[in-house]
Amino acid sequence: MVGPPGIGKEALGYWFTHSGLTQGDFCLYVTRLSVKEVLQDEKGFGIETQQRVPLWCASDGGQIRYDVNDLAGLSFNIKEVLKQNSGRRARIVIDAISSLLMLNQPDTIYRFLTQLFSDIKQYDAVLLATLEEGMHQPQVLAAMEQLFDGVVEMRLYEEGLRVLPLLGVRKMRGSPPQPGYFNFSLTKNGMEISVHVR
Amino acid sequence: MSDSLGFLVAVVFAEVVPAALFFYASYWAFSIRRALVSRIYRNHALLLGAVGVLVGIGTFLTYSTNQVVNVLFGVYYAALFLVIFGLVDSIIPVARRSDPLLRSIIGWERLRIPLWVDAFALGLVQVADYLFYNSFLNDLILPVVALSVFGVSGIAIVIGARRSGDPLLRGSLKWLGAVLVLSVLVFVAYATVSAIPGVSSYDVFYSYPALLVGAVYIMTAYALYKSARSLAPVTRLRLAEAEDTANPPRSQP
Numbered sequence: 001m002v003g004p005p006g007i008g009k010e011a012l013g014y015w016f017t018h019s020g021l022t023q024g025d026f027c028l029y030v031t032r033l034s035v036k037e038v039l040q041d042e043k044g045f046g047i048e049t050q051q052r053v054p055l056w057c058a059s060d061g062g063q064i065r066y067d068v069n070d071l072a073g074l075s076f077n078i079k080e081v082l083k084q085n086s087g088r089r090a091r092i093v094i095d096a097i098s099s100l101l102m103l104n105q106p107d108t109i110y111r112f113l114t115q116l117f118s119d120i121k122q123y124d125a126v127l128l129a130t131l132e133e134g135m136h137q138p139q140v141l142a143a144m145e146q147l148f149d150g151v152v153e154m155r156l157y158e159e160g161l162r163v164l165p166l167l168g169v170r171k172m173r174g175s176p177p178q179p180g181y182f183n184f185s186l187t188k189n190g191m192e193i194s195v196h197v198r
Numbered sequence: 199m200s201d202s203l204g205f206l207v208a209v210v211f212a213e214v215v216p217a218a219l220f221f222y223a224s225y226w227a228f229s230i231r232r233a234l235v236s237r238i239y240r241n242h243a244l245l246l247g248a249v250g251v252l253v254g255i256g257t258f259l260t261y262s263t264n265q266v267v268n269v270l271f272g273v274y275y276a277a278l279f280l281v282i283f284g285l286v287d288s289i290i291p292v293a294r295r296s297d298p299l300l301r302s303i304i305g306w307e308r309l310r311i312p313l314w315v316d317a318f319a320l321g322l323v324q325v326a327d328y329l330f331y332n333s334f335l336n337d338l339i340l341p342v343v344a345l346s347v348f349g350v351s352g353i354a355i356v357i358g359a360r361r362s363g364d365p366l367l368r369g370s371l372k373w374l375g376a377v378l379v380l381s382v383l384v385f386v387a388y389a390t391v392s393a394i395p396g397v398s399s400y401d402v403f404y405s406y407p408a409l410l411v412g413a414v415y416i417m418t419a420y421a422l423y424k425s426a427r428s429l430a431p432v433t434r435l436r437l438a439e440a441e442d443t444a445n446p447p448r449s450q451p
Contacts, residue, residue, distance in 0.1 A: 004430045005296065005364065006239025032300055044237045059300065068299065099298035102363045134366045134431055135296075156233050157435040163229040164435070181435075186235050198435070 001130045002141070003154030007165055008186055009130040012154075013093040014042045015190045016128050017054045020091035027054035028081055030094040032068060035061030046188040054093075055081060066096065068103055071112045078116065082123050090125035097144070098132040106140045113147050149173035154184070159198070166196055204405040212403070212412030213257045219419030220254030223247075227426040234430065238291045243429050245285040246374075250422050252278045253381075257415055260403040272328025276321030279344075283317040286351040289371070293358025296367050303358045309350065316347045366428055373425035380418035387411045 001009040013029070020027045031038055035058045042049050056062030057077060064077045082090055101109050120127055131144060133155070145151045151170040156163050166181040181196040227247030231240050256278065262268055290306045320343045327335045359371045391397060391407040401407050 004366070005292070006234040006236035006430065008235040011235055033295075041237070045235070099300070099363070102298040132364070135363055156230065156430050156432045158432045159435045161225075161229075163226075163233045163432055165233040165235075166435075 001128065001152050001154065002133055002145070002170075003130075004133045004156065007154045007156065008184070008191075009154060010041065010095055011045050011186050012191055013095055013128055013130060014038075014045060014047050015186075017091060017093055018042075018047050018052070019190065020089075021052035021054060024088075026081075026085040026088040026090045028057060028078065028090070028092045029054040030057040030066060030074070030078070030092065030096055032059055032066055032096045032099050034059055045186055068096075068099060071100070071104070071108070075112060075116050075119075079119050082120065082125060086123060088124075090123055092120070092125060092127040094127065094129040097129050098135050101131075101136055101140060101144075106136075106143060110143055110147065113144075117147065145170065157181070164196070167193065201405075207406065208404050208408035208412070212408035212415065216412060216415035216419050217254040217257045219416060220250045220257070220422060223419060223423035223426045224250030224254065226423065227429060230426070230429045230432070238288070238295065239430075241288040242285075242292050243426075245281060245288045246422075246426055246429065248281045249278075249285055250419075250426065252281055253418070253422070261399050268328045269325065272325040275328075276324045279320050279324065279347075280317055283313070283347055283351065286348075286355060287314070289374075290354055290358055292367060293355070293362050293371075296362040296364035297358075298363045299361075301361060303354050303361070304350070306354055309354075313347055313350060316343060319343055320347055366431060370425050370428035373421050373428060376421040377418055377425060380414060380421055383414045384411060384418060387414045 001012060003009050017027045017029055029038070033041075035056050038056075038058065039049050055064070057064040057066050057074070059066050064081070067073060078092065082092075097109070097113075100112075117127070129148070131141065133141075133153075136144075150172040153168045153170050155166060155168070157166050158164075165184060167184045168181050169175075169178045172178070182193045183196045184191055184193045186192075224247040227243045227250060231243035231247065234240050234243065252274075256274065259271060259274060262271070287310055290303050290310075294300060294303055294306075320340075323335055323340050323343055326332075327340060355371060355374075359368050362368055362371075387410050388402060391402050391410055392399070394407065397405075397407050402411075
């Protein structure tokens with residue numbers, strides 16, 4: 001998920017996790033925020049967090065501590081929890097790639113993700129990551145996009161005097177190209193998408 | 199010095215045009231707010247828009263010898279101070295989140311509560327000052343309270359902007375800084391015009407001398423508009439579509 005801050009990438013991550021938990025999947029949420037902050041955000045989106053919660057890898061309050069300076073530890077922890085839940089479908093959300101890119105050389109993050117993906121592919125797992133638009137060099141963004149099987153872009157567009165949040169699928173492995181844009185909105189039931197017609 | 203043409207020119211260029219620009223800046227801030235979903239970013243846009251609306255209204259405030267109108271002026275300035283502080287309070291969480299290390303900005307989470315109390319006190323002092331002018335309130339209490347609220351706020355914003363990894367937020371804050379500097383210049387312009395021999399209080403607002411203030415107001419409104427437009431990257435849909443047609447989305451085999 002690529003887009004500017006505040007557009008709803010994290011919300012999609014929350015709903016992705018929530019939906020997985022509802023279906024009985026194992027869910028891991030990796031964030032640089034504290035669990036308290038994420039739960040507060042989720043509450044703001046109307047997501048029920050009382051009964052089902054993912055395994056947290058967070059800067060504070062999670063089962064696994066997220067340390068921005070310990071990429072090896074992060075990779076090890078993700079692999080370990082996947083190993084422990086190897087019989088289940090897994091969903092992983094990483095909401096920290098942008099900060100990792102700002103604090104490390106892009107090559108380091110590229111290698112870290114390449115290794116992580118090859119490990120994750122041994123399991124029945126899906127990884128969703130968020131990347132902040134405008135915080136990285138275009139070549140860094142392009143390199144990151146190459147790593148992923150799918151890239152969904154959320155952006156604000158100006159149409160006359162209106163500002164529209166639109167979603168576009170830049171690429172998706174196994175699917176034909178999907179030109180055009182989609183309107184999206186976050187409701188109490190999740191994200192609702194419809195084809196944007198001008 | 200005043201004539202009907204001077205009156206018209208002053209009203210149009212020192213009040214109507216700047217107010218329209220401030221409202222236009224607010225319109226963009228509110229539009230961007232509607233398009234965003236995250237609470238902290240929506241709050242930031244909302245309060246930036248609210249500042250634009252209040253400052254836009256302020257361009258029509260001139261002077262009065264009526265006590266009731268003066269109290270309303272006091273209420274207006276109290277509301278403006280509170281909304282400006284609300285804007286600062288909405289910027290700090292955004293700036294913190296854009297810091298890759300997610301550092302607390304001068305312990306804002308704890309500091310904000312006494313500062314809100316301080317901001318309310320500033321509002322009350324402002325109203326009291328208009329209600330019964332007192333040199334002790336005006337010369338000592340008001341500057342001290344205002345300095346404590348906005349001095350700390352200014353430091354927090356500068357630290358937040360320096361730590362932020364988001365160039366867009368830094369850009370928006372730079373334009374907001376320009377708004378603050380130009381707002382001070384508005385008062386300087388008023389003082390300068392008032393000091394010109396032969397210029398009455400009426401002329402300052404309703405004659406040619408008002409054009410100087412109007413020019414600074416217009417620059418302030420432009421800076422606020424730029425700050426609002428920098429809240430989030432907004433692309434023109436037509437251009438994006440053309441780009442899309444030229445480069446259809448890639449898909450891996």
